[in-house]
Amino acid sequence: MAANAKIFDIYFRNITVIGGDRRKTADTLKLFVNKQIIRQGLDSRLGLVDHLKVPEMCKVHDGTTYIAFCRMERTDRHSEAVGFLNTLTFEGRKLLAKLNEIESGAAQWSTKTLVGEDNKPIWYHREKAKYLQVTNQTLESQERLIAHIERRLNEEKGKRQAAEDELRKTRETIRHLEDTVKELKEVLAIYEPSG
Secondary structure, three states: OOOOOOOOOEEEEEEEOOOOOHHHHHHHHHHHHHHHHHHOOOHHHHOOEEEEEOOOEOOOOOOOEEEEEEEEOOHHHHHHHHHHHOOOEEOOEEOEEEEOOOOOOHHHHOOOOEEOOOOOEEOHHHHHHHHHHHHHHHHHHHHHHHHHHHHHHHHHHHHHHHHHHHHHHHHHHHHHHHHHHHHHHHHHHHHOOOO
């Protein structure tokens, strides 16, 4: 893989908390994923987990789940790894993995903590998790809006079709009445006395 290639790490959610400890959960998940990769014979294709961090609780679940970020040894195979990881169940919960939409930087895996202008620590993963949560909520809102618009469009199409059917029936009725009037005029013309 080229040295300057962009890396998009793997984002997990729905990870079962083990003993209320993020580090223990991260270590156990890393070991579990590596065992599954080896068991399936994918270690040469995907590589093993190189880094795995569990930054904070996942707000979209019941408070007993974590989110995590993962980097495999073969970063060029992350998309393929996501497909495999989504087939796994960890501690009774199906893993939900996706390729992160934010390019990953080296600072993400650094053990050093960066500080902001206010001299408070910047927790890269936490900020990224917040961004992803907002992005996911935005996408869900957009999906709901699209579904609403499609539903309204289908309703309007149904109303339009009903109106077109009614118009067609009305035109048929008018044609039938015009034919009846024409026939009556012809009959009257036959019986009308000549002057």
